[in-house]
Amino acid sequence: ACGGETASDKPEKKAAAKGDGTLTVGQLLPQTGSLAFLGPPEFAGVNLAIKEINEAGGVLGKDVKAVPGDEGDSNSGIAPAEADKLIAAKSDVIIGTASSGVAQTVVDKVMSSGTVLFSGANTSTSFDEGKYSKPDLYFRTSPSDILQGAVMSNLLLEDKRTNVAILARQDAYGETLAEQVKTNLEGAGSKVATTSFYSQDATSFDAQVNEVAGSGADAVVVIGFEETKKLIPQLIAAGAGPSKLPTYFVDGNLADYTKEFGKGEVKGVKGTLPGAESSGDFKAKLKEVDPKLKDHAYSAECYDATVISALAAIAAKNDSGEAIAEKVVDVTTGGKKVKTFAEGVKALEAGEDIDYDGVSGPIELGETGSPTAASIGIYQYDDKGAYAPVKYIAGQI
Amino acid sequence: MRKRLYRVLVALIGALMVLLVGTPGAAQATETPPPDATAIQVTLQDQANKDAEGNPKPVPGVTLQVTKDGKEAGEGVTDDKGVATIVVEELGEYVVTLDEKTLPSGTVLDENTKDEATVQVRFQGPNNRAIFPIGVTAGEHSSFGKDLMQNIRAGIVFALVLGLAGLGFTLVFGTTGLSNFAHGELITFGAVMAWTFDQIFKTGGLAAVSVILAGVVAVILGGLGGYVQDKVLWGPLRRRGTGLIAMMIVSIGLSFFLRYVFQYFFSSSTKAYSQYTQQVRESHWYYLGFALASREVVIILVSAVTILAVCVWLSKSRLGKAMRAVSDNPALAASSGLRVDSVITSAWVIGGALTALSGVLYALRASEINTFMGMRILLVVLAAVTLGGLGTVWGALIGSLVIGLVYELGPMFGVPESIKEVGPLLIMIVILLVRPQGILGRKERLG
Amino acid sequence: MDADMTDQTNTPTSTPTSKDSKTGPAGLVGAGTEPGSKKPDPIVVADKITRTFGGLTAVDVEHVEIQRGAITALIGPNGAGKTTFFNLLTGFDQPNSGTWTLEGKSLKGVAPYKIARRGMVRTFQLTKVLAKLTVIENMRLGATGQKGERFWAAPFKFLWGKQEDAVTEKADELLARFLLDKKREDFAGSLSGGQRKLLEMARALMVDPELVMLDEPMAGVNPALKQSLLGHVKSLREEGRTVLFVEHDMDMVRDISDWVIVMAQGKIVAEGTPASVMADQRVIDAYLGAHHDTDLSELDEETLEAEVEAEIAQEEDAK
């Protein structure tokens, strides 16, 4: 894999810097703030990976150490402080953040300290552009929204939706994804009846809901997070609930709604979620780590990010952030295919080049440090408010 | 480069395997097993022309041309299902052109459908789709008048809930002069308490009236909360002679404290009541042309009656006058024989109860119970009471009506929808420029 | 944004122009005693000024002139509109109609601070001290034309240090005269009611105004001190300044004023020298009262008691 220059700090000069021998994995994931609901599965993914790595003998002869940190949200502004804490705790890799917006506030700080920032959930397209277009010390296992946007629009076309309304959260995530869905749809011949954005802090969604309900669309794509729980009843009230107007969810709101909508409110809703089919096995293992876990969004990606970091450290025979960064792309592309950490270690010890494909699907990190291909699952809700996979689509970004 | 492409293909095939194994929903696709090769699938259906079962009729025999970077890359003709699958060699951007001459007679492309579609081919198999809408009677876009009614309805419901919260704020402000930045959390408190008791009641014999009962309990607790707050925190602060600004900062501290205490115990996820989330709006003649869900009717009635009753009572009753007197000059009020502390305590109790009620109704309206809800609405509440004239009870009502309506109507008159909260804030600023003391506020005389 | 402040230097010089006109009562010789009469050398002329609050006409002044270099008293029953008239003249309130001039220049629509800079400074009936500034700081604020009050000069002490010392010296003199020197370093907010009045007056004098407008300056001031302050007010006249004051204390009015204007229900109802006005029966009826100039302890105690008893009896009957 190519090393590449970094914008600010040129870590490769110090690349010789030897790690301290222990691979320390910081976790910068949401515990508080408006994204706190995304935190548990992600923490569980990382912790499960660390547990399995250590059971398989650790990295470079030592157990991997975990340091948790709180990402908060972009309103609370604590991410930089927490990142400092993680760096000071000698993290070599920081798994995080959940939100692309928060990542922007810490990425420079983390990279300049020679630490890898490895996200399992950033989907913003901006990390493949501009100064982040080189795989310096930033990586992610989650595919950029381009792919999901394409899958979503294909799904809509497959269902013969010709006049689609988009109801999206107004932030980095919602805007990009909405944009992607819209261009793909319009390019492929379908119409977009309306694209309506709501502010995440909005106290009322009536205007947007009315707009969607009155747009004459034959389907609505709801791009958002938790607010979906408030949007659905309002859509229902406006006569545009899922039973009247076919509704589609995305990764941000594809969650278990048995508690909220257990009476068939979201029956038939379809949704997309990056990641290959997570085997029941994986879910069961996550449950062991966190018995209270309900959702699984991005747990697999975070798991893979952790495993890849560990494998890269072994491949580099060095646990420092810069050393790991040089090997990350390498261990995910080209070489002997491995599916688990244990397999990977064996192959590396045998001196082979490996290609890790993890629980989140075929992982191929590209030149920008982001996946070049990924699979995306299509799910559908039953009348109890739970969702199940329909199929998985793999594609290139 | 080569190596990577190879990996991708392998991966795609892997994924395809999954696809083939478990695809209950993809019935259409499996009928004619598609070739393994990457392909663009175009479907042509005439939506205007439906068969007996109401399914649109496929349009067969239409020729479709596929080009990449201007070069021919394939061609296909729709089969009797109206589907054409055109195999392409590599991933990338393709343009599909429909040959309009081959359309069966009587079938024409919709007015604003182009005969070209751009397809990003990213997926293995016939998963890269394009469509040419035919005969689509795009559902009518609702009329301006209808939208207006809808948004006025939304505005009124919102305004009334806002009015309750504003009244709670005004009561406390009007007696103590305190701008309570923890007021949002008192709204949250009402909703969270109602939810908690709803969870308790919903399984028992009271399930049928669970939410109503829980709401009543929440309101009582809200009043109690006001009482406790005043006794434990504000009362002692007053006796120490703490200034208003210092108290305001205390309230900011209190808001952090409460917000995170709520989150500590209730987590940050959004919750909903066990009942009434499925109601659909209906119009009746007695709703005056508005379409209303039953829960909205309840919200309107409960809040309007409460607000009016409280406002009238405050402007007529002795206690109401006493509150204003205390706000003007507590020392003089004491000298007139008023028990200042108990007047303030009653303001907190009534204010707390009203605010909790607003929280309960707000949660009912927006199906939202969440530890941040109060914080989010606080600014709007502040805007409403300020606009009406700080400390005036009727002002709180009028301010809320203006703010609520502008909030929901703004997008119809040019406020960008995604930032519709800008509308009421701007209106407030504009009105305050004309009337610096608020709509009902009064200027003090000078000298 | 500094534009408005640069003209601070235009403040009237501290020695008002009194070349031709005679100051004091002498200047008023021959002025008519009908309401709104012409004065030989008016500094303020107001015409047709009205101000209403809701239905209430608080001020309705047809014409009035204030003589330069004299001490003019404005008296009238409570609620006659005196304070409101002050507010209007000094720009703190806008009249519904009317025009008025200072030194021949119209003041209509001029901002209060500009009016003050033109030399027309007023005090407030309900005092306005700057509570969290010390007494001496309150005084210093009054001085005009301070270089250090300009933003660009403020950070550089060498530019304004000297001037500040001069200002302080003047302030200390005034404080001593108003018996506030002991309170020099105390916060103004801790002063007693009367002390606040004194500070307010002293501060207004720091401005070196051409025309001082005092709104009940002596209400709440101890009689002994009042007497010594009257000397100070008279010395203002000696310096050629004009004083217009509202007061209910007839001793003061009689002692120092050259001219008295009587307002009632917003209108000017009488004018003249103190002696003539106070002898006016209408003024006595509406304003001074029958008991005026009598010793209350000489009131027939028995009449009083009889009255009280009658009232009590009456009340009991009513029950």
Add this chain to the structure above:
Amino acid sequence: MTTEPATDAEKFRETHLKEAEGAVLRADGLIAGYLPGVNILNDTDLYCQPGELVGIIGPNGAGKSTLLKALFGLVKVHEGQVKLEGEDITGKRADELVTRGIGFVPQTNNVFPSLTIEENLEMGCYQSPKKFSERFDFVTGIFPALGERRKQRAGGLSGGERQMVAMGRALMMEPSVLLLDEPSAGLSPVMQDEVFVQTRKINKAGVSVVMVEQNARRCLQICDRGYVLDQGRNAYTGRGRDLADDPKVIELYLGTLGAKD
């Protein structure tokens, strides 16, 4: 007879203790102030016999208002005590004192600006609302201007009108002891006289009155007994007339302005 200046503090105290027997309201050795460490009242004594009208005069900042506030529990009393009919009321809440029949008119900020005149007066008899209409008629009898403008907000009133409202408010509850802080300030001469006459009348009807006045001459004319306060201490005390004629008091506090020879 005028007693000697307070230089002889002990003697003063002795007389006070002797004469204060049976007083409705008395303060013994009050030491009080607003800020810790700064005492405004330094060992001040005062008493008021039933049905007596007591006047307090003194220079600005002497502590007259502070003394009234201390009697009424609005200022922290560090030492000494205040007794109402023999019972210690030091530090009692103001509203309790109102219940026990004390009325108080403060010197400044003595109306509720956002209430109408009528409501201001209503607040005056907050504890016994039934009396309202009867007392309202009484008060508007004294100050007809208040009755005419009953619906006007007090915030818009002129200085003198406010003073009338303040006085009227205190009269609403038929107090047995009335504390007045400069009730005549800002009133026109005729209204001032009216206030003094009415105060005397109320007093004659059995209400004990303690009044602070800067219109010292008038005050001493009507009061039974006067105190001269200086720097928080009793400087002189005696019958009103005697004080008004005492050359030292005239020189130091009354001045000669307007005095008739």
Add this chain to the structure above:
Amino acid sequence: MDILEILRAGLQQALGPQAIVFALAAIGLNIHFGYTGLLNFGQAGFVAAGAYGLAVTVVTFEAPFIVGIVMAIVAPIVLAVILGLPTLRLRADYLAIVTIASAEVLRFVFGSVEMKDTFGGSNGLTGFAKPFQDANPYSSGLDLGVVAFGRNDLWSLTVGWILVALSCVLVWALMRSPWGRVLRSIREDEDAVRSLGKNVFAYKMQALALGGVIGGLGGLFLALKQASVVPTDYSTLMTFYAFAALLLGGAARVMGPVIGAILFWFLIAALGSFFSQSAGAGGWIPTVIMTDTQASLIRYIMLGLAIMLLMIFRPQGIFGDRREIAIDGR
């Protein structure tokens, strides 16, 4: 329990870039509120104006970096004028609401989809900070044993603390002057000041602009240090934090806001560190009572409590004067 770690976490933030941003914002507020009595609850708007002034100039209009810096100072002044012209005659509490609203309007507009081309929408703007980073004279970070700062942080810290120091000196020099006296008088009673012939409006405007510019410097600094501007950074929470910092330190005191900001961030970080050590695996608090997630929350609960307690027991702040607080305006 690792006390050193708690200390480290606390100090790192107390001296770090966050403290600088809030110190600058609070110094600006001090001029507004502490000295002039303008209850400006929209300081976040001025901070945002500074940050966006730079970013928009450099990124959207492709002007040179130095022009961006100038614009970062000009933008808050422009905002002050636009905001001040109509609003400076409002009563304090009304002004508070109007300013809070204006700041929010600004943030909404910056983040709006409709204006994305200019302000970058909710993704904000990046790619303007290179000249700043290139100017970094340090070749390595600084390790003081307890705390360590990376190379980039060290550079921004140097610049930031110099900015803070300069602002403090300026405030000190201004506030001892007659100009400062006029401001403080306006805080007490503007009509009195008017009656003495001072142009109250102009002074208020100067104060608003000056405080805004200093707040804007905070934004400029934040943008440079973070190399990005994101609208959500400039929410009302920023204003609240700045106010808390100001009042902790003591309003109308030159060093008040600085010490307040330092203390504020020390509290947040040290509390966070303390509780994350205490909870979860290896902590002394059982997970039944407190999980990791809850440990992260409890610092805010404690922060809220700390703010309340400080205001209750020291309402004048650390540097304030008890006497001054005791004077009641009425």
